[in-house]
Amino acid sequence: MQMVAIGAIASAIGIALSYWIHWFPVDAAKQDKPIDTLYHVLMIVSIPIFVLVTTVILYSVWAFRMRPGQESEDGPPIHGNTRLEVVWTAIPAILLVSLCSYAYGVLTDIEQTHKDELVVKVHAVQFAWSFSYPQAGGARVSSDQLYLPVNRPVRFDIDTQDVIHDFWVPAFRVKIDTVPGIVTHLRVTPTRLGSYPIVCAELCGLGHSVMRSTAHVLTAAAYARWLAREQAPVSAGGAGGGGAAPTQAQLIALGRQTFTGDSGCGACHTLADAGTSGTTGPDLRAIRGQSQAEIRQDIVDPNARIAPGYQANIMPPSFGQTLTAQQLDGLVAYLASVSK
Amino acid sequence: MIVKLRAPGWYRAGTFVALGIAFAYVLVGIVRTAMHFDNPWSDGDAVTIVSLIAAPLFFLVGLGCFDYWFYWVAGRPTRPDDHSSHGAHSWKDYFRVNTDHKVIGIQYICTSVFFLFVGGLMAMLMRAELAQPGMQFVNSQEFNGLVSVHASLLIFLFVIPIFAGIANFVLPLMIGAPDMAFPRLNALSFWMLPVAGTIMLLSFLAPGGSFATGWTAYAPLSTTMPLGQLFFTIGVQFAGASSIATALNFLVTIITMRAPGMSFFRMPLLVWANFSTSLLVVIATPFIAASQFFVLLDRALGFQFFNAFVGAGKDGSVLMYQHVFWFYSHPAVYIMMLPGFGIVSEVLSVKARKPIFGYRMMAFSLIAIVILGFTVWAHHMFVSGMQSWIRIPMMITTAIIAVPTGIKIFSWLATIWRGVLRVDTPMLFALGFLVTFTCGGISGVMLAMVPFDIHVSDTYFIVAHIHYVLFGGSLFTIFAGLYYWFPKMTGRMYDERLGKLHFWATFIFFNVTFGPMHLIGIQGMPRRVADYAQQWAPYNLAISIASFLLGLSTLVFLYNMVVSWRLGPRAAANPWRALTLEWQVSSPPPIFNFDAVPTVVGGPYEYGIPGAVHGIFQSPAEAKPKPAGSVATSPTTE
Numbered sequence: 001m002q003m004v005a006i007g008a009i010a011s012a013i014g015i016a017l018s019y020w021i022h023w024f025p026v027d028a029a030k031q032d033k034p035i036d037t038l039y040h041v042l043m044i045v046s047i048p049i050f051v052l053v054t055t056v057i058l059y060s061v062w063a064f065r066m067r068p069g070q071e072s073e074d075g076p077p078i079h080g081n082t083r084l085e086v087v088w089t090a091i092p093a094i095l096l097v098s099l100c101s102y103a104y105g106v107l108t109d110i111e112q113t114h115k116d117e118l119v120v121k122v123h124a125v126q127f128a129w130s131f132s133y134p135q136a137g138g139a140r141v142s143s144d145q146l147y148l149p150v151n152r153p154v155r156f157d158i159d160t161q162d163v164i165h166d167f168w169v170p171a172f173r174v175k176i177d178t179v180p181g182i183v184t185h186l187r188v189t190p191t192r193l194g195s196y197p198i199v200c201a202e203l204c205g206l207g208h209s210v211m212r213s214t215a216h217v218l219t220a221a222a223y224a225r226w227l228a229r230e231q232a233p234v235s236a237g238g239a240g241g242g243g244a245a246p247t248q249a250q251l252i253a254l255g256r257q258t259f260t261g262d263s264g265c266g267a268c269h270t271l272a273d274a275g276t277s278g279t280t281g282p283d284l285r286a287i288r289g290q291s292q293a294e295i296r297q298d299i300v301d302p303n304a305r306i307a308p309g310y311q312a313n314i315m316p317p318s319f320g321q322t323l324t325a326q327q328l329d330g331l332v333a334y335l336a337s338v339s340k
Numbered sequence: 341m342i343v344k345l346r347a348p349g350w351y352r353a354g355t356f357v358a359l360g361i362a363f364a365y366v367l368v369g370i371v372r373t374a375m376h377f378d379n380p381w382s383d384g385d386a387v388t389i390v391s392l393i394a395a396p397l398f399f400l401v402g403l404g405c406f407d408y409w410f411y412w413v414a415g416r417p418t419r420p421d422d423h424s425s426h427g428a429h430s431w432k433d434y435f436r437v438n439t440d441h442k443v444i445g446i447q448y449i450c451t452s453v454f455f456l457f458v459g460g461l462m463a464m465l466m467r468a469e470l471a472q473p474g475m476q477f478v479n480s481q482e483f484n485g486l487v488s489v490h491a492s493l494l495i496f497l498f499v500i501p502i503f504a505g506i507a508n509f510v511l512p513l514m515i516g517a518p519d520m521a522f523p524r525l526n527a528l529s530f531w532m533l534p535v536a537g538t539i540m541l542l543s544f545l546a547p548g549g550s551f552a553t554g555w556t557a558y559a560p561l562s563t564t565m566p567l568g569q570l571f572f573t574i575g576v577q578f579a580g581a582s583s584i585a586t587a588l589n590f591l592v593t594i595i596t597m598r599a600p601g602m603s604f605f606r607m608p609l610l611v612w613a614n615f616s617t618s619l620l621v622v623i624a625t626p627f628i629a630a631s632q633f634f635v636l637l638d639r640a641l642g643f644q645f646f647n648a649f650v651g652a653g654k655d656g657s658v659l660m661y662q663h664v665f666w667f668y669s670h671p672a673v674y675i676m677m678l679p680g681f682g683i684v685s686e687v688l689s690v691k692a693r694k695p696i697f698g699y700r701m702m703a704f705s706l707i708a709i710v711i712l713g714f715t716v717w718a719h720h721m722f723v724s725g726m727q728s729w730i731r732i733p734m735m736i737t738t739a740i741i742a743v744p745t746g747i748k749i750f751s752w753l754a755t756i757w758r759g760v761l762r763v764d765t766p767m768l769f770a771l772g773f774l775v776t777f778t779c780g781g782i783s784g785v786m787l788a789m790v791p792f793d794i795h796v797s798d799t800y801f802i803v804a805h806i807h808y809v810l811f812g813g814s815l816f817t818i819f820a821g822l823y824y825w826f827p828k829m830t831g832r833m834y835d836e837r838l839g840k841l842h843f844w845a846t847f848i849f850f851n852v853t854f855g856p857m858h859l860i861g862i863q864g865m866p867r868r869v870a871d872y873a874q875q876w877a878p879y880n881l882a883i884s885i886a887s888f889l890l891g892l893s894t895l896v897f898l899y900n901m902v903v904s905w906r907l908g909p910r911a912a913a914n915p916w917r918a919l920t921l922e923w924q925v926s927s928p929p930p931i932f933n934f935d936a937v938p939t940v941v942g943g944p945y946e947y948g949i950p951g952a953v954h955g956i957f958q959s960p961a962e963a964k965p966k967p968a969g970s971v972a973t974s975p976t977t978e
Contacts, residue, residue: 023862035791039862042789046782053778056753057771064692065761072917075694075759077948085698088750089743096739096785103789104732110791111728161649163561164658166723166798170864173795177725180560180658181648184725197873201723201798201866203487203554205561206480209869280480312566 007048007055014047028171028196028217030189031110035173038106045095110174111187114153120146122158124165124178126316127207127280128264129198133227141230144264146198146215148190149223156186162316166202169215175201190217206314207280210267246326248333255334258327265331268315273338281315282307288339296332299323348404349436356402360395361387367394385567388546389640392574396535404437405528426523427931437531439523441512442929444530446829448505449822451530452498453901455537457894459493462486464891469870471884473877483870484552485568489540491555492572495676496579497537499814503679504529504586506821507614509829511590513922513929514608516599516938516955521592525585532582536575543571554868556669559646559661563638570639573632580625583675587621590614599921599955601940606954608920608944609702613682616706620671620678620713628668631661659726666717674713676810678706680817681748684770687820688752690918691767692759695945698751705744712741722793731790738788745781749774762916765839769820772847776812780805783858798868801861807854819846819897826904827911831928834908838900845893852886919954920944 024036066073121132121140133141148154158167160178167186168175171194176186200211218226246254259265259274266276270283286307287295297304300320303312323331344351368387372380400406404425412418428434428443438444466486469477478486508526512519520526543550548566551557555572562569594615598607607615637643647656689696696702715737718730752774761767783805787793796802819842826834860879865872872880914923921938922929938955946952 021859023859025864035795038789039786039792042786042792046786050778050782053749053753054775056757057774060753060756060759061761061763061771064756064759065763070760073693073760074948075692077695077946078697078754078758079695080698080701081754084754085701085747085751089701089747092746093740093743096742097736099785099789100736100739103735103791106789106791107731110794163564164558168798168866170795175723175794175797177723179648179725181654181656182659182725197864199864199866202558203484203561203868206484206552208484209480209871279475 003055003059007051010055011048011051014051015044018043018047024173025170026192026194026196028169028190028192028194029173030191031187032171032173032191034106034109038103041102042099045099113155113187114189117153117155117187118149119155119157120148122146122156122167122178124158124160124162124167124200124204124211125264126162126205126314127200127211127267129167129200129211129213130264133230135231139231141227143230145213147223147226148188148215148217149220150190150193150217152220153187153189156188158184158186163204164202165200165204165211168199168201169196170199171196171215177202190215193217193219207268207278210278210280251326251330251333252337253330253334254327255330255332255337258323258331259334271338282310284335284339287335290339292332292336295335296328299328299331348402348407350403352404353399353402356398357395360398361391363398364390364394384547386640388567389570389574389636392539392570396532396539396578399535400528400531403531405524405531407437408524425527437527439519439527440931441508441520441523441526442829442933444526445505445507445509447530448501448508448533449829451533451537452502452505453898455493455497456502457898458541459490459498460891460894462490462493464888466490467884467887470872470880472881473872473874475871478870480870481549481552484554484868485544485550487868488551488554488557488572489543492540492551492576493537494810495555495672496576497533497540499676499810499818500579500583500672501533502818503614503617503676503814504583504590506683506818506825507590507610507679508586510825510922511611511614512593512597513828513925513933514611514920515594515597515602516921516934516940517593517597518932518934520589521597522589526589529582529585529589532578532585536578536582539571539575539578543568543575546571556665557632557635558665559635559638559658560648560656562635563646565639570636573636573639576632577629580629583621584625587618587625590618591622594618599938599940601955603940605700605703606940606943608682609685609696609699609706610679610682612703612706613678613680613685616710617675617678619710620675623714624668624671624675626668627664628672631664631668634661634664659721659724662721662724663718663726666720667714670717670720671713673809674709676814678709680773680814680821681706683817683821683824684752684773685755686918686920687766687770687824688755689945689947690824690916691762691764691770692756693762693947694755694759695943695947696751697754697757698747699943699945701747702751705747708744709741712737712744716741719788719793722790723797735788735790739785742781742785742788749778749781764836765834765843766820766824768840768843768847769816769823772843773813773816773820776808776816776847776850780808780813783808796861798866799861800857800865800867803867804854804857804861807857811854812850816846819843822901824916825922826901827915828922828927828929830905830908831911831926832904832908833911833915834904835900838896842893842896842900845896846890849886849890849893853883853890856883919946919952921955924955924957 019040023039027033119134121134123130123132129144131143131146135141156167158176158178160180163180165178166175167178172188174186174188176184178184194217196215198213198215200208204211256274259271260276266274266278268278268280270277270279302315306312345355346352365387368383368390369381372383425437425439427440428438434443434447465478466483469483546566546568549568551565551569551572553562553565553569557572594611634645638645644650644656646658646661648654648658685696685702716734718726718734719738722731787805823834823839856879860876865876911927913926916923925934936957938957940955942952942954944954946954
């Protein structure tokens with residue numbers, strides 16, 4: 001009886017404590033509440049079970065431990081008790097099946113589809129994220145950070161150019177692997193303005209721990225403004241492609257933007273001018289005095305020449321395909337300009 | 341000298357390793373010449389890969405693992421009672437091919453403990469790096485390498501083989517057998533282990549560093565990594581072959597070599613546990629072998645199993661790797677846990693002086709775990725992008741597998757209830773196991789719940805969970821078992837005070853190390869990262885300090901074991917007053933275990949029944965008329 005009372009008090013304290021602890025990151029999406037609640041329900045169920053086991057052990061050690069003089073004594077030869085065994089088979093089974101049904105409900109809830117979903121394509125490459133927003137007429141807006149309007153359901157279509165990564169926004173509670181060869185999906189409805197870290201959660205190579213980006217949740221108006229601003233340079237560039245060639249200054253500016261942004265060069269390479277400090281690849285002070293052709297080869301065919309102390313097959317060999325011709329020209333021009 | 345080189349042993353093994361590498365070099369050269377490759381005689385990668393396969397096999401031949409079989413194959417007169425390689429008379433006998441299951445058991449245990457310390461030191465290095473955000477001691481290649489080698493060593497060269505080692509020593513004694521069914525196969529299984537461990541450790545010397553993809557070695561990352569990756573791919577094959585052969589050996593031994601009178605329901609639960617584990621190993625381990633052969637073929641020969649970007653139809657399947665891998669690696673969790681359940685059952689019953697509560701349910705729940713264990717693998721893949729419907733059945737089976745596990749926990753609690761508890765070191769570790777493993781089990785059920793798993797998979801919550809299961813679960817039972825059978829194995833008693841110090845230090849610092857990881861995982865810290873956000877700095881510093889103290893606590897264990905083995909007081913044959921057969925012979929046991937074949941006349945756990953015995957050392961004919969302890973023939977009360 002004493003034990004039951006102690007157990008009940010300990011469970012109550014445990015459950016109170018589990019509420020008091022600040023477990024989760026900030027709630028920033030509609031998916032958060034159901035998952036957080038599920039966790040708290042699991043804690044409410046689990047704590048009494050844990051307390052039961054611990055209390056029985058502590059009480060047994062206290063009450064039944066061998067006293068001096070009992071060295072040759074044995075306990076009573078109890079071999080079992082069918083009723084008790086049925087109880088501790090049936091109750092956990094019922095409990096677990098109910099928890100599964102509840103979890104299934106939560107799962108359908110958080111993965112609900114919506115008609116007016118905003119589609120955002122997420123691209124992963126060792127070791128950077130990029131995002132593109134399909135626009136009417138086949139155009140796209142690209143960004144190396146994620147911008148989302150608040151309260152609008154979003155569907156992410158996620159792909160990868162090399163290995164498995166995992167797209168995770170802890171503040172949204174959901175994650176999914178990026179799988180070579182298939183497009184995976186994730187649904188989120190952001191509900192809170194602010195900026196939240198995007199994390200790669202699947203070990204993807206040397207730069208795994210620096211493969212990060214940021215998700216910005218904006219008001220609908222601010223999102224529209226951002227979209228309009230992003231569309232502008234793209235259309236200007238498109239027009240430029242058809243007409244006059246961009247000036248050297250434009251090329252260099254585009255190159256710098258490419259370096260620090262989308263393609264993620266800075267995640268691995270240190271370059272003072274760009275303000276990046278990655279250490280996975282060589283410090284780019286090393287390219288001083290190299291020709292533009294050599295720099296271009298280093299980007300499109302990184303295994304052709306490996307800097308001493310570094311290995312082949314670390315830098316993705318796909319930049320020749322993933323960067324536009326103009327971005328590549330810009331990058332080469334920019335790197336040549338800063339390493340003179 | 342020539343004689344030494346011709347006799348089985350280390351000189352011949354060394355020579356054969358050199359021969360193996362030469363063979364690999366020539367083979368690669370000839371094949372590459374025939375294929376008209378450039379530089380046929382100077383491709384280091386190819387020679388290394390073939391050497392990794394050939395040199396260990398040559399080593400095993402050189403050491404003498406195959407001598408008897410070659411002798412037989414060559415048609416020379418066989419020697420049915422050849423015991424020339426049986427038993428140990430000096431320490432040197434532990435370093436040669438030995439067919440005595442007791443020697444092999446100790447070889448297994450010492451080798452595994454060595455890898456425990458190596459793997460533990462790697463954990464210390466990782467914790468040193470993680471004590472502060474930013475990079476201090478190692479670079480990211482080295483960190484990922486440490487993560488991977490730490491896990492691989494502790495899984496494939498510590499937890500799995502040390503259970504095989506304990507069972508190797510104890511199990512034949514427990515069932516009244518003179519040895520394992522296949523002693524020479526047993527010796528071969530053991531010697532594949534140091535080979536596997538050496539290969540994994542050598543990976544640090546490979547150009548480009550050790551394998552660094554985690555122990556899961558997910559393709560296509562693993563198929564595009566530098567050479568070090570293949571040291572894992574090939575090392576695992578040797579560890580896997582070793583455990584398959586041992587498991588077969590256990591199965592045959594248990595099925596065919598039980599003493600007269602030992603029915604299945606008179607077997608001690610450790611025997612049941614190893615029977616179930618061996619079933620898991622025999623069925624599941626070929627799958628990890630397959631997954632790593634796929635990687636080997638992809639990486640070495642360009643088969644493109646897992647390449648979804650290149651090839652005829654761009655049809656490499658990345659998810660297939662994970663399915664095949666986890667079809668082994670989830671049962672592997674039970675391979676690493678069921679023998680521990682067996683150890684805990686022995687310890688709790690003997691130390692509480694009570695029969696195991698619900699013996700039959702304990703045995704059936706083991707079998708239930710074996711069967712259910714094969715139906716849950718995809719719960720490791722809830723966020724892998726596989727077909728989403730698979731998640732639901734896998735969630736339900738994963739939750740249901742907690743039922744047999746719960747039966748075991750509650751039955752253990754009922755076993756100690758109203759006993760006369762000897763709270764010494766093995767008992768403390770067994771009770772500590774109940775607490776920590778319950779934690780690990782509960783977080784396991786939480787992880788089964790798909791929506792919660794979507795948030796915490798690949799975070800420190802997972803790190804906490806697996807350490808509560810494999811450290812708080814497996815390692816605690818291993819410590820319990822090592823202390824419990826130490827007198828039997830060595831003939832000496834360990835130091836009880838140091839044992840208790842070891843337990844309390846381990847228990848406290850284990851919880852301080854891994855407990856907070858649940859929290860930082862839910863807060864969003866991913867696993868397998870060398871660097872992390874500032875907000876987790878205080879937690880990580882505390883975790884690192886606790887982990888160093890946890891590391892130090894194992895030195896108490898090591899000191900206790902080494903000093904007690906040499907200088908401890910002599911142990912009696914049966915210091916724990918246990919009923920099972922291994923305690924009815926001298927400590928350490930005689931070279932062929934039993935002078936007379938024992939006859940089993942009752943259950944293994946009949947404590948509290950005056951005059952009850954489990955086995956008697958008389959011929960069956962004499963034993964039958966007067967079945968001592970006949971009250972105990974049925975282990976459950978009807």
